[in-house]
Amino acid sequence: MNEKKIWLSSPHMGGGELKYVHEAFETNWVAPLGPNVEGFELDLEKYLGPEAHVAALSSGTGALHLALIQAGVKAGDEVICQSMTFSASANPIAYLGATPVFVDSETETWNMDPDLLEKAIEDRLAREHKPKAIIAVHLYGMPYQHDEIKRISEKFEIPVIEDAAEALGSTYKGKKCGTLGDFSVLSFNGNKIITTSGGGALISKRKETKEKTIFLATQARDAAAHYQHSEIGYNYRMSNVVAGIGRGQMEVLDNRVEARRANFEFYQKQLAGKEGIRFLNEPEGFMSNRWLTCILTDSFEQREEIRLRLAKQNIESRPLWKPMHLQPVFEKYPKYVNGTSEQLFDKGLCLPSGSDLTEQDLIRIIENL
Structure with a gap:
């Protein structure tokens, strides 16, 4: 590698x-x-x-x-x-x-x-x-x-x-x-x-x-x-x-927000129409700093295939947060659930999103995706 x-x-x-x-x-x-x-x-x-x-x-x-x-x-x-x-x-x-x-x-x-x-x-x-x-x-x-x-x-x-x-x-x-x-x-x-x-x-x-x-x-x-x-x-x-x-x-905060949002827009444009990959869009009146760009796949298996492929190429990605009500330390506590967070955890993946990513980095990530 x-x-x-x-x-x-x-x-x-x-x-x-x-x-x-x-x-x-x-x-x-x-x-x-x-x-x-x-x-x-x-x-x-x-x-x-x-x-x-x-x-x-x-x-x-x-x-x-x-x-x-x-x-x-x-x-x-x-x-x-x-x-x-x-x-x-x-x-x-x-x-x-x-x-x-x-x-x-x-x-x-x-x-x-x-x-x-x-x-x-x-x-x-x-x-x-x-x-x-x-x-x-x-x-x-x-x-x-x-x-x-x-x-x-x-x-x-x-x-x-x-x-x-x-x-x-x-x-x-x-x-x-x-x-x-x-x-x-x-x-x-x-x-x-x-x-x-x-x-x-x-x-x-x-x-x-x-x-x-x-x-x-x-x-x-x-x-x-x-x-x-x-x-x-x-x-x-x-x-x-x-x-x-x-x-x-x-002194550079606004630039960092701009760069992270640009990462999201690059991913969204390059992966538009790709089967099994969806993004979280901003509702009207909402503006996200896009700290991390996240995708939703069609299945746990597809998410893991992407994650492991990227890892093999020395590219870090990470599943979405595992919900607190599923964590061993918190599973005994009261919970009001509808299945949404569990589906997000099973199918969601965070892509590299640093404000220091170069164009070459982004192209390499897309090629492997």
């Missing part, structure tokens, strides 16, 4: 990151605070809009954890979670000793089915278990059906935690993903549309929530000359060094 490796979604530096990282070293700001952290937060707030108050954290998972805490989730509570997602969406529910209740997807966006969500809430209420929060995910950068889910959350007075880990740069009816929930979460993991190597952010509409997030993320230290703690805290604050990477990445 002499061909170079084509990765599913590799980090893509813009060149400006080193300036901020060098500043961190030159000023000895290498701790989980400093001018890059504050600057990165301001960069994100400027991008997301005036209602966004951003706290930069060590991971998107930590951001979800702190969102759940501030939503009042405690041991024994229930939290509704989209089943078709990565496990990091559900794990923080378990951290708190709460119970995840999984809701399946609809076919238009592959995200949480609003009708099934409403039925799930009504059933939990009938069992005298009112959910404390709803975790809805913008899967692979495609926005979920925000208006419908917001209507349901307001009807039952349950806050929405918007998992926008994969959706920075996506919009819903002109509104930026990451600003739609009562709490919103971003991820800057190495495979995301921009990266800080590892990191995340919690976004809220109130400055007080941002301040509370930072307090909890820095071990909940009270305002005192000595170390005093009245609440349990966490070591979740982003470091000044990796925040410098984020500042450089923000």
